[in-house]
Amino acid sequence: MRLAWWKISSILLLCYAVAGGMLLPVPALSQLGETIRNLYFHVCMWFAMMILFTISIIYSIKYLNKSDLRHDIKAKSYAAVGTYMGLLGYSTGAIWASFTWADPNNPAYASFGSIMREPKLIGAAMALLIYGAYFILRSSIKDMDQRARVSAVYNVFAYTMLFPSIWIIPRLLPSLHPGQEGNPALNFNDIDSRMRMVFYPAVLGWTLLGAWITTLKIRIELIQEKKILTNEK
Amino acid sequence: MHAYKQFSALLKKEILLELRQKHALYGMMLYIASTIFVLYLTLGDAEAETWNALFWITQLFICINAVAKSFLQEAKGRMLYHFSITTPSAFILSKIVYNVLLMGIMNILNLILYTAFLGDPTTSFFAFVGISLLGSIGLSLVFTMLAAIASKAMQQASLMAILGFPIIIPQLMLLVRLSKTAFSEIFRDGAPLQVILLLLALDLSVILLAVILYPFLWKD
Numbered sequence: 001m002r003l004a005w006w007k008i009s010s011i012l013l014l015c016y017a018v019a020g021g022m023l024l025p026v027p028a029l030s031q032l033g034e035t036i037r038n039l040y041f042h043v044c045m046w047f048a049m050m051i052l053f054t055i056s057i058i059y060s061i062k063y064l065n066k067s068d069l070r071h072d073i074k075a076k077s078y079a080a081v082g083t084y085m086g087l088l089g090y091s092t093g094a095i096w097a098s099f100t101w102a103d104p105n106n107p108a109y110a111s112f113g114s115i116m117r118e119p120k121l122i123g124a125a126m127a128l129l130i131y132g133a134y135f136i137l138r139s140s141i142k143d144m145d146q147r148a149r150v151s152a153v154y155n156v157f158a159y160t161m162l163f164p165s166i167w168i169i170p171r172l173l174p175s176l177h178p179g180q181e182g183n184p185a186l187n188f189n190d191i192d193s194r195m196r197m198v199f200y201p202a203v204l205g206w207t208l209l210g211a212w213i214t215t216l217k218i219r220i221e222l223i224q225e226k227k228i229l230t231n232e233k
Numbered sequence: 234m235h236a237y238k239q240f241s242a243l244l245k246k247e248i249l250l251e252l253r254q255k256h257a258l259y260g261m262m263l264y265i266a267s268t269i270f271v272l273y274l275t276l277g278d279a280e281a282e283t284w285n286a287l288f289w290i291t292q293l294f295i296c297i298n299a300v301a302k303s304f305l306q307e308a309k310g311r312m313l314y315h316f317s318i319t320t321p322s323a324f325i326l327s328k329i330v331y332n333v334l335l336m337g338i339m340n341i342l343n344l345i346l347y348t349a350f351l352g353d354p355t356t357s358f359f360a361f362v363g364i365s366l367l368g369s370i371g372l373s374l375v376f377t378m379l380a381a382i383a384s385k386a387m388q389q390a391s392l393m394a395i396l397g398f399p400i401i402i403p404q405l406m407l408l409v410r411l412s413k414t415a416f417s418e419i420f421r422d423g424a425p426l427q428v429i430l431l432l433l434a435l436d437l438s439v440i441l442l443a444v445i446l447y448p449f450l451w452k453d
Contacts, residue, residue, distance in 0.1 A: 126402055136392070137396060140392060141385060153382060153449055156442070164438075165402065165403030
């Protein structure tokens with residue numbers, strides 16, 4: 001079995017991130033305790049999601065330029081895996097929040113409600129809603145070329161509208177989530193230098209893993225659609 | 234000059250069509266009136282915060298209904314005709330301007346009925362009128378583009394809401410925040426101006442995106 005260099009580096013980086021994330025020293029914060037190690041998983045999922053969505057929009061633009069259905073399949077697959085990463089980001093966040101935010105004196109549904117109302121989560125939820133709408137739009141158009149074109153237009157439009165909102169909303173509402181003045185994780189001073197040694201490799205590793213999964217999806221779909229794609233040429 | 238001529242002819246066509254098929258316009262007005270009447274019956278006198286939030290929600294639904302029909306009423310044959318005689322940017326710009334005008338009128342009507350039924354908790358009503366007009370421009374711009382996208386798919390009306398809500402949330406939040414200036418809430422110096430500029434920048438980017446992206450939707 002031969003693997004491309006970036007697949008090998010993804011495996012190595014993730015091995016390092018998981019082992020290092022569990023074992024290497026972290027700053028001792030009374031509030032977070034050892035749950036701080038979840039940073040290597042939770043935040044990386046969001047990074048991977050945004051990077052995969054960005055790749056997806058690049059393929060959408062390519063499709064609009066070239067009208068090659070292969071680009072549409074790629075755009076769709078990157079959006080799908082990006083959405084999956086987003087859901088994983090949600091679930092890792094929920095586990096984290098249940099240890100740090102949830103008040104044991106309150107009933108579970110009350111904590112659940114306060115977590116759902118969290119403004120930083122609204123930004124993430126909007127990204128997921130937009131891509132949910134993207135897939136519904138795709139499924140409601142029968143003609144292949146038209147589906148590809150219309151969904152590419154929506155992808156570009158929604159993505160560009162999403163960006164200002166990710167910058168605006170966190171600044172409008174008070175929040176418990178770290179990174180109050182702007183975007184969590186994009187501020188380089190927020191994070192301890194010891195954690196950076198694991199965090200950046202972990203981001204890279206998870207993103208590469210996402211890209212790897214996507215390339216497999218793309219290959220399956222290209223085989224499935226072989227007839228149409230070869231007829232086109 | 235040629236493009237401007239096309240644009241003005243298309244805009245005139247839209248307005249003429251609207252005036253000839255008055256039932257759609259009256260339908261919209263009745264929609265506003267009955268929505269507000271339901272609000273009045275269920276809510277009675279509203280507090281400023283609720284009043285503000287509900288006003289923007291009604292604006293949102295009015296906009297979806299008013300703008301949705303602009304593309305849905307175009308028959309396939311007529312689109313083909315437009316395709317052969319005009320450029321896509323003139324076409325989408327005429328739609329945008331027409332929808333902004335329509336939404337502006339609906340906005341005024343909404344404001345009149347809304348204050349008549351639900352009272353007027355604002356401290357400076359004219360500031361609120363200005364903010365609501367600014368908001369209606371932004372809403373109609375975004376939904377014109379989404380109507381163009383949704384018109385290519387099935388179940389267009391419900392699809393427009395699904396496609397549009399996540400995109401419009403930030404604008405709506407900015408507008409709700411900005412309208413609080415009309416309720417004598419104290420803001421940091423220059424903060425309202427910042428929000429207004431931000432909204433205008435968003436509007437401009439939507440127009441740019443529409444002009445860039447519409448040519449791709451346009452060919453069938």
